[in-house]
Amino acid sequence: MVKFENVSKVYSPGTYAVRSLNLEIAKGELVVLVGPSGCGKTTTLKMVNRLIEPTMGRIFINGQDIRYVNPAKLRRQIGYVIQQIGLFPHMTIAQNVGLVLRLLNVPKKERDKRVDALLEMVGFDPKIYRNRYPRELSGGQQQRIGVLRALAADPEIILMDEPFGALDPITREQLQDELKKLQNSLHKTIIFVTHDMDEAIKLADRIVVMREGEIVQVGTPEELLRNPANDFIREFIGKKRFLRSPEEVLVAEIMVEDPVTGHPEVGAAEAFQRMQRHQVNSMLVVDERGILKGILTLRGVQKGIQSGERKKAGELMEPVTETVTPHETVLAAARYMAKSKYGLLPVVDERGILKGLLTNASLINTLVDVLWPAEEIDPKGEDKNGSNSIELMGNLS
């Protein structure tokens, strides 16, 4: 659909804004260009609609070298959304959305119909909104209109340059979700620029990581997270986000470091209060050297109180059968956890000193976080992650 062939852009002699870029984007694909500021994302994007002309190389759309297409004509067939939104303040919403159609000489009647249909598609009541002006809309609404404007002439290709970058986080996520939904039904070829890795992972079919004008790695979000090509990408994506299998993550990375503890001499009533205060249903009993002695459950403490005698934690606690060391893997921890009857797993070192705690819930949460950053698991298993989630469950049981 869109093909870059050895494309370079030089603004000032000697420095490449984009260097020998080769990239092929398939029809219906949402490709996200991501990378630090100044790495050439915008330049790459704007060369597609000839707002910027390459210094070297060629760009093809549907096999046609775009150098030979009239720029204005070319742009009318390519949707364009920018961070600053750029709605025309003197035109109504309908006029803004219908502008490309007007440039294409689509008759007014047809234009109006199309505009209304588009407005309805994203939940704007045309009767209310078509005659409003951009400044009467919130930032999020304005950018929704900005996206509609790009869709109006039903272009095959849409270019988006940090379209949600100026919006507040909540609105940004809403618009990301809406874009995903739109894309699921429209299957446009979208080139999307961002420097937000979360956004890239969330939206992209394929991510193109750029640095200093060159492509560092291209791949699906999963591929990138699983096999980052080098330290730059690792760094850029952020460490904890990496897809690592449970046998690579150590207990020390994910354990709770300050679990609720108490000395064997602590009285039942105080132990009970302590658990209540921290809203937990057990307390780890630790002696003065920090060595784990046992676990006092809420039930054990209640028994002690009911007995009416003054009992201490040391007497009421139960022995801990399953523990894990900080250097073991999460996979191992999951196995011990399965055998633990308390739904938790104290972390102790070789000398038996308590270092932390894994709970059932935190173990699962962390596993999910480590494996699928910013991505919900589709219960129907329809998305690419479906098979992985089944694997994980297998490991846990």
Added chain:
Amino acid sequence: MEVTLSSLWATYLERSAKFWLLTREHFLLLVVLPVTMAAAVAIPLGILASKQRWIQVTSLAFANLMQTIPSLALLAILIALGAGIGNKPAIIALFLYSLLPILRNTYTGIKNVDNALLEAARGMGMTATQILIMVELPLAFPVIMAGIRTAAVICVGLATLAAFVGGGGLGDFIVTGLGMVNNNLTLLGAIPAAVMALLLDYILGKLEYWLTPRGLRI
């Protein structure tokens, strides 16, 4: 010489025919005509100036120069250059004075159009002409109108000087009145000129508001 409302009124009654003639001349010949001519020249020039740096530099320098020449000196120069006396040098001088505010405002109005809008416009496939007509001029319109308004108000005031070279207008009463030490007559020229300036400012302000696209009104 004492000036009262009734003495002023009497002076008006004596010369009411001439008064209305001069008022009309002042407005049509010494304000509307030069400002219209200036707009016809300065708006296109301002547009070109916003696109071409050398036009911007030369045209603004010229208009600035015109503005800095003292008005009577400009009239004198025009006469010396062979414009003759009467309406003609006055109209030319007023035209030259009106150029700057209109030119400057057209230029800034277009230059101030948000870059993001131009970027969006180009990205959507608008040609340069379409951008000018559909985006830049509508957005610059309030600023251009403000320039015309400034020019008109300046002209109403400066036009009173036209009488010194026989240019007519309400300045006629003022100059004659000053010569005859007839304060009533002077005021019969000065007051309507002031009123005309205020009224014109107000009406053009309203017009500017009503002609501004609704989405831009504040």
